[in-house]
Amino acid sequence: MPTIQWYPGHIAKAERELKKQLKYVDVVLEVLDARIPLASQHPQVSQWIGNKPRLLVINRQDMIPEALHSQWVNYFQRQGIDVYLTDGQQGIGIKPLLKATQKAGEAVNEKRRSRGMRDRAVRAVVIGFPNVGKSALINRLVGRKAVQSGRKAGITRQLKWVRISQQIDLLDAPGVIPPKLEDQKAAIKLAICDDIGEAAYDLQNVAAALVDLLSELETTEIFDQRYNIPVEGLSGESYLATLASQRHNEDQERTARELLNDFRKGLMGKLPLEYPPDYL
Numbered sequence: 163m164p165t166i167q168w169y170p171g172h173i174a175k176a177e178r179e180l181k182k183q184l185k186y187v188d189v190v191l192e193v194l195d196a197r198i199p200l201a202s203q204h205p206q207v208s209q210w211i212g213n214k215p216r217l218l219v220i221n222r223q224d225m226i227p228e229a230l231h232s233q234w235v236n237y238f239q240r241q242g243i244d245v246y247l248t249d250g251q252q253g254i255g256i257k258p259l260l261k262a263t264q265k266a267g268e269a270v271n272e273k274r275r276s277r278g279m280r281d282r283a284v285r286a287v288v289i290g291f292p293n294v295g296k297s298a299l300i301n302r303l304v305g306r307k308a309v310q311s312g313r314k315a316g317i318t319r320q321l322k323w324v325r326i327s328q329q330i331d332l333l334d335a336p337g338v339i340p341p342k343l344e345d346q347k348a349a350i351k352l353a354i355c356d357d358i359g360e361a362a363y364d365l366q367n368v369a370a371a372l373v374d375l376l377s378e379l380e381t382t383e384i385f386d387q388r389y390n391i392p393v394e395g396l397s398g399e400s401y402l403a404t405l406a407s408q409r410h411n412e413d414q415e416r417t418a419r420e421l422l423n424d425f426r427k428g429l430m431g432k433l434p435l436e437y438p439p440d441y442l
């Protein structure tokens with residue numbers, strides 16, 4: 163398996179600045195990608211935030227089948243973790259998240275009051291891998307386009323505080339990526355979902371890995387339907403080669419980009435790349 167490693171200067175800088183700001187933050191919203199809620203958990207977040215309250219947000223809920231929603235909620239709740247499913251693009255699931263943020267931060271004001279101090283706005287930060295939808299969620303939480311959000315990873319370069327209401331201030335942070343991607347299976351899923359920069363990997367390898375992964379999960383009908391070539395019996399690599407020769411004059415790079423784009427835009431349908439480990 164080819165290794166995926168990517169830790170450019172701007173990500174390192176983002177991480178340093180985020181850690182500085184974390185001191186001032188009361189609540190952490192960690193945003194995951196619904197297609198890969200396990201792989202999109204940043205391994206160092208727990209360590210960074212210590213015992214600050216954390217809310218898990220499974221964004222891109224529209225990109226997985228609805229039947230999976232409650233499965234993921236149950237999976238995390240069994241571990242005592244509160245999760246919120248959202249669609250940052252359409253603005254779904256925002257109110258409960260807003261309420262929970264407010265509630266999680268209330269302890270701060272209780273403490274202040276007990277010391278005779280006045281209440282202040284709860285400070286929350288939104289963190290996660292690049293491109294999982296952090297900025298889109300913030301815009302939905304605030305109800306206007308307060309920060310930039312866009313299709314490619316790396317749109318948010320600066321940390322930015324946004325006043326959501328009298329009660330909540332929210333910090334938008336650039337995506338963070340661990341310096342070393344120890345779990346390469348997770349790294350490939352992040353690459354497939356466009357949650358790490360494209361400079362990190364070879365497009366053809368990742369497109370082939372997508373085909374292999376969907377074969378493993380037995381969700382390959384889409385290939386017959388969309389490209390008129392079934393996957394059965396073919397490795398991802400041979401599938402890519404076959405598709406390239408039938409559709410794109412042997413151009414495997416172009417074919418790889420097409421496959422990945424189709425997946426990323428949801429044109430293949432709602433295709434999760436992970437299920438809760440105890441999924442029945």
Ligand SMILES: Nc1nc2c(ncn2[C@@H]2O[C@H](COP(=O)(O)OP(=O)(O)O)[C@@H](O)[C@H]2O)c(=O)[nH]1
Nearest residue numbers: 222249250251293294295296297298311312313
């Ligand atoms: N389908 C879908 N797209 C989303 C969702 N949330 C964000 N996006 C899109 O994903 C892209 C990346 O979003 P952005 O907010 O910039 O991600 P960030 O890098 O984590 O801040 C944008 O094109 C958003 O419109 C969602 O829940 N569902």
Ligand SMILES: [Mg+2]
Nearest residue numbers: 296297317318
């Ligand atoms: Mg952003």
